[in-house]
Amino acid sequence: MDRDDPLYPAIEPYEQGTLDVGDGNLVHWEVCGNPQGKPALVVHGGPGSGRSPYARRYFDPERYRIVLFDQRNCGRSTPHASDPAADMRHNTTAHLIADMERLRSRLGVERWLLYGGSWGSTLILAYAERHPERVSEIVIAGVTTTRRSEINWLYQGAGRIFPEAWDRFRAGVPESERDGDLVAAYARLTESPDPAVRERATADWCAWEDAVLSQEPHGSPAPYTDRPPADRLAFVRICAHYFAHGAWLAEGVLLREAGRLAGIPGALVHGRYDLAAPLGTAWELARAWPDARLVVVEDAGHKGSDTARREVRRALDGFAV
Numbered sequence: 001m002d003r004d005d006p007l008y009p010a011i012e013p014y015e016q017g018t019l020d021v022g023d024g025n026l027v028h029w030e031v032c033g034n035p036q037g038k039p040a041l042v043v044h045g046g047p048g049s050g051r052s053p054y055a056r057r058y059f060d061p062e063r064y065r066i067v068l069f070d071q072r073n074c075g076r077s078t079p080h081a082s083d084p085a086a087d088m089r090h091n092t093t094a095h096l097i098a099d100m101e102r103l104r105s106r107l108g109v110e111r112w113l114l115y116g117g118s119w120g121s122t123l124i125l126a127y128a129e130r131h132p133e134r135v136s137e138i139v140i141a142g143v144t145t146t147r148r149s150e151i152n153w154l155y156q157g158a159g160r161i162f163p164e165a166w167d168r169f170r171a172g173v174p175e176s177e178r179d180g181d182l183v184a185a186y187a188r189l190t191e192s193p194d195p196a197v198r199e200r201a202t203a204d205w206c207a208w209e210d211a212v213l214s215q216e217p218h219g220s221p222a223p224y225t226d227r228p229p230a231d232r233l234a235f236v237r238i239c240a241h242y243f244a245h246g247a248w249l250a251e252g253v254l255l256r257e258a259g260r261l262a263g264i265p266g267a268l269v270h271g272r273y274d275l276a277a278p279l280g281t282a283w284e285l286a287r288a289w290p291d292a293r294l295v296v297v298e299d300a301g302h303k304g305s306d307t308a309r310r311e312v313r314r315a316l317d318g319f320a321v
Helices: 053-058 091-107 119-130 148-155 163-171 182-190 194-213 231-244 280-288 307-320
Strands: 015-022 025-035 038-043 064-069 111-116 135-141 268-271 293-297
Touching: 015 163, 025 091, 025 163, 038 091, 038 119, 053 064, 053 307, 064 091, 091 119, 111 182, 111 307, 119 135, 135 307, 148 182, 163 194, 182 194, 182 231, 194 231, 268 280, 268 307, 280 293
Parallel strands: 038 064, 038 111, 111 135, 135 268, 268 293
Antiparallel strands: 015 025, 025 064
């Protein structure tokens, strides 16, 4: 491994397939690393971002059996949310938890380590609190619990820091809805039968997301806008769908029920300057979950940094026993 590269070399899957999860949905999955290694599941963010081959590189391929999957309606899972005919009614947090259990059973895994960040951390926590007996350890890079208070911060409160960009984001919805729930308004726009309306809403949403991360020195300057068009459409449609419903989670439930994680070792890696998901949520979770260790990375925000990546790899190396 290159001393200047914080991650392991790139690898390719040795097995992949699709899982029929019902309601016309097929979930794409892949496995790489050591077939006899410690099972680990990568839970991607978004919601709707799709799996990233880059995530494979956090794991020692000699010691881990690494599973990645595309959550419903994104990545290589079908139907794809960029198609307006794709039915979003069967894409909720409860559906995704059930999909993870089906995938675990399909692959013959008894217990697995869970790794992910941002929205992925919400899904990890929801799954682990539902099925703690199936989780060996948890590593999270960028903690969120998708409380409505967190959603309100990202799509309204952060406007106090970026007022020009937020004014443009607000102007993207009909004038009659600008003083109401902007996320719900965007969710309606992404369901429009008019492709021009969907594309404009997608562009406006991504421009706002990019603005919130614009002061971070690491990573792409336009991580959302730069996505391929179909992936961008799916990402915004799924995000708006989830956030308009508070991810179908009772407010604060993942923190209130963090005691269900007792006995599961955890590592929480969070950037000090994460404006998309401020550090306070990670701090609250670490206090509610005594088996978790919080590492605050001083040179990172939501997009991370080499320091943050080294901390994630260090945590995963420590759990690879």
